[in-house]
Amino acid sequence: MLCLLGACSPTRHLAANEKLLRRIKLEGVEQNDKAAIAALYRQKPNRRVLGFPLYLHLYYLGKRFYNPDRIQKEIEEETTDFNRKVAKAGSDSVHVDKIIERKENKLAKLQNKKENGNWMMRTVGEPPAIFDSLLLVESVDQVKLYLNSKGYFRSAVTASKEEKAKKVFVTLHIKEDAPFKITQHSYSIPDTAVLGLIKATEPASHIKLQQNFDEAILTQERVRIEALLKNNGYYDFRQQFVSFEADTSFEAYTVRMVTQVANPSDTSVHKVYTINKVSFISDAGTSRFGRQRDTLLLNNVYYLAYRQRFSPKILDRKVIIRPGQKYSNTNTLDNQRLLSSLDMFKYTTINYTKLADTIHTQSHTGQLNAVINTSPLPRFQETTEVGATFTERVPGPYTSLRFRIRNFFGGAELFDIGVRAGVEGQLQISDGTVGRRTEIGTDLGITFPQFLVPFNTNKILVSYNPRTRVSTGYTYVDRNEYTRTNFNVSLDYIWQKRNVHQFSFSPVDLNIISVPRIQESFRENLVSLEAQGYPLLQSFNDAFVSSVHFTSLFNTANYNQTNDAKLVRLFVESGGFLGQYLAQSFDKLNTYKFLKGSFDYRRYHPVGPNMMFVYRGNVGLAKPMGGSQILPYDKFFFAGGPSSVRAWLPRRLGPGSSASINNTDNTINYNFEKPGEILIELNSEYRFRMFRFGTTMVNGAVFLDAGNVWLFKEGATTPGAVNGDPEEGLVSQPGAKFEFNRFYQELAVGTGFGVRLDFGFAILRFDIATKVHDPARAKGERFVLGDFQPTKVIGNSNQTTFNLGIGYPF
Numbered sequence: 001m002l003c004l005l006g007a008c009s010p011t012r013h014l015a016a017n018e019k020l021l022r023r024i025k026l027e028g029v030e031q032n033d034k035a036a037i038a039a040l041y042r043q044k045p046n047r048r049v050l051g052f053p054l055y056l057h058l059y060y061l062g063k064r065f066y067n068p069d070r071i072q073k074e075i076e077e078e079t080t081d082f083n084r085k086v087a088k089a090g091s092d093s094v095h096v097d098k099i100i101e102r103k104e105n106k107l108a109k110l111q112n113k114k115e116n117g118n119w120m121m122r123t124v125g126e127p128p129a130i131f132d133s134l135l136l137v138e139s140v141d142q143v144k145l146y147l148n149s150k151g152y153f154r155s156a157v158t159a160s161k162e163e164k165a166k167k168v169f170v171t172l173h174i175k176e177d178a179p180f181k182i183t184q185h186s187y188s189i190p191d192t193a194v195l196g197l198i199k200a201t202e203p204a205s206h207i208k209l210q211q212n213f214d215e216a217i218l219t220q221e222r223v224r225i226e227a228l229l230k231n232n233g234y235y236d237f238r239q240q241f242v243s244f245e246a247d248t249s250f251e252a253y254t255v256r257m258v259t260q261v262a263n264p265s266d267t268s269v270h271k272v273y274t275i276n277k278v279s280f281i282s283d284a285g286t287s288r289f290g291r292q293r294d295t296l297l298l299n300n301v302y303y304l305a306y307r308q309r310f311s312p313k314i315l316d317r318k319v320i321i322r323p324g325q326k327y328s329n330t331n332t333l334d335n336q337r338l339l340s341s342l343d344m345f346k347y348t349t350i351n352y353t354k355l356a357d358t359i360h361t362q363s364h365t366g367q368l369n370a371v372i373n374t375s376p377l378p379r380f381q382e383t384t385e386v387g388a389t390f391t392e393r394v395p396g397p398y399t400s401l402r403f404r405i406r407n408f409f410g411g412a413e414l415f416d417i418g419v420r421a422g423v424e425g426q427l428q429i430s431d432g433t434v435g436r437r438t439e440i441g442t443d444l445g446i447t448f449p450q451f452l453v454p455f456n457t458n459k460i461l462v463s464y465n466p467r468t469r470v471s472t473g474y475t476y477v478d479r480n481e482y483t484r485t486n487f488n489v490s491l492d493y494i495w496q497k498r499n500v501h502q503f504s505f506s507p508v509d510l511n512i513i514s515v516p517r518i519q520e521s522f523r524e525n526l527v528s529l530e531a532q533g534y535p536l537l538q539s540f541n542d543a544f545v546s547s548v549h550f551t552s553l554f555n556t557a558n559y560n561q562t563n564d565a566k567l568v569r570l571f572v573e574s575g576g577f578l579g580q581y582l583a584q585s586f587d588k589l590n591t592y593k594f595l596k597g598s599f600d601y602r603r604y605h606p607v608g609p610n611m612m613f614v615y616r617g618n619v620g621l622a623k624p625m626g627g628s629q630i631l632p633y634d635k636f637f638f639a640g641g642p643s644s645v646r647a648w649l650p651r652r653l654g655p656g657s658s659a660s661i662n663n664t665d666n667t668i669n670y671n672f673e674k675p676g677e678i679l680i681e682l683n684s685e686y687r688f689r690m691f692r693f694g695t696t697m698v699n700g701a702v703f704l705d706a707g708n709v710w711l712f713k714e715g716a717t718t719p720g721a722v723n724g725d726p727e728e729g730l731v732s733q734p735g736a737k738f739e740f741n742r743f744y745q746e747l748a749v750g751t752g753f754g755v756r757l758d759f760g761f762a763i764l765r766f767d768i769a770t771k772v773h774d775p776a777r778a779k780g781e782r783f784v785l786g787d788f789q790p791t792k793v794i795g796n797s798n799q800t801t802f803n804l805g806i807g808y809p810f
Helices: 002-006 034-038 054-063 068-089 093-116 119-124 133-149 192-200 215-230 312-316 329-340 458-464 520-531 536-540 580-586
Strands: 020-027 156-164 167-175 181-188 242-247 254-261 272-281 294-298 301-305 345-354 365-376 380-391 394-406 414-427 434-448 467-478 482-497 501-518 543-555 565-575 594-608 611-624 659-662 667-669 678-693 696-710 730-733 748-758 763-773 800-806
Touching (some): 020 034, 034 133, 054 119, 068 093, 093 119, 119 678, 133 156, 133 167, 192 215, 192 254, 215 254, 215 329, 294 312, 301 312, 329 365, 329 458, 458 482, 501 520, 520 536, 696 763
Parallel strands (some): 272 301, 272 365
Antiparallel strands (some): 242 254, 294 301, 345 365, 394 414, 434 467, 467 482, 482 501, 501 543, 565 594, 594 611, 611 678, 659 667, 659 730, 678 696, 696 748, 748 763, 763 800
């Protein structure tokens, strides 16, 4: 396809007086941000993929099928046809209106197609960047304005161009010179109360002495001052009151800065407002003819409703705006967030009105009445999800049904019950063929909008949105090798700081695990591993697993992961220590003691319009403690799969450089799941916009993954015969133990390309990944990128994998 597109030069389509803008080169930029300057160009060259103008060629490919005369004829035919339908409709005005609406929609689409080209030209392709000298002059002016805004007042910007075969190569020559620095900062604020408040917080000012003059910093300072005053009672304050005066006349390359805060035009002072009255309407937007809302006064807050469906005592714990407080914009937003997080209301607004007798006075103070308006969501909610997975190169259906009851006991509780079922491909350990994995589960839980503890902490923690969740669940997993069930009961305390930092503490997490069926060949494999020093068999015994765990999740990324953000997740877990006394009631079940922890860091960094660079580091440790020799199977770490090192199949990477070797042809057997106690994962991904297909964004990604799992002690990872002799045809290669002097040599590396369909409400992901460095190979043979075969991307290949998933991998 690329060869076909590249067979013709894009310039052959240009008119005689047209030239193609091929490149814009920056020269002389050493102190400023080149990417920020490039974003100011009024005209940009066509995008290139690996040096090839792919989108331009796709535009011309679409143009081959573009016929504006035929589209115009279609417009005329449609117009005639719709006019005939209107005449036939006669005096039926409703029918006529519908026909006219369809006519306008149809003709608008055809007119857009005629003026802007067909679908490929408009959405996939990119029209040629015809060089425009006027736009170049505007680009020079924009760059000069940018440099001035950064304090380079004596900079110079010029442009030159070179023409070659109807292509224009532009060079922007920039002489930055030295930046102007702020050497003095003072204030001009006639309102002494405002002046005192701003001076008291001067260490937090964005304006610092000896820093470069920068208009972006002044904008930040204007925002800071507005937030400072609006959080200290100044309800009417706006950014427009703040201005800056920069004087550069005293000394070369210096700026004397003055921050000015003007008084309102109708008074000589800025008023400080306090809260006079707070009202909470829990059924706003509804009306009962001839009936007044019932009013209940609790802790100086009036709770109004036609029927008090929600307990005022519970709502009172979610109100942080109180009479007598100074107005605070932050308190207002925090209170809206607290009420919205209950998932009880369609919307939450907080409105303020000024008391009439304080509006036109010259007093420094005023009063506000606050009204919290909420409208309840439907009490019952049902959510159904149907989809498919693609595991071990086998598609499998899944479905889930959830039912939610709001305000279950009248105290803003959430009751959830759900069932789920799914089937997916599963590689069988015994013979290496792909079998079936069936999972069926159900769970139910109740979330209380407070901490359920024997002492009162809710007044102290109200701003942290405390919640308690009590839940239970049952999971049934049937694989070819075994059948496993898990009954779970947990108690979780959840709270958060702002809306980006959430904490969870689970003092009770109890699991009763049963394995009613184990395939005989699989049991023999586990017995052989135990005979060789790796007691994985114990993980498949009936067991009682108890643990206490804590999670801290800091996440500033939005849903589509398009902002400059980070995610930090810390997880620690202690198993078997606090639950050992309860475990005595289950003396026929295995018990475990263990410690587990993990740390996950992710960074989302925009590098240009519709382009993101994302990277991730994930490490974890899990170690059996006390008399336990092995971890519960669910507590192991695994590497490989669509959200890990994508060039390896799920759970098939590691541990370390250990491997199962086929002694007949010396190839590596990747059929076995590889549990580990130490995890290191490093992922990076460059995401970019490709084109739009209707309302769906089609995005691309190039990624590089690295990682592995290890054990604390060396152990055989290849099952042998029950007597400990190697299984016929397989040899266990050592290297599972983590060693500081070699672990970095055992990091598996994979790379690949992905396509993501962004529907707005969900993201469908396709990733093709191939191995680059395989630690299971012998030293000197681990670089395997040359084994990549494009014809075996979807087929049965250990070199390349195809992953399908919902959402981003990280």
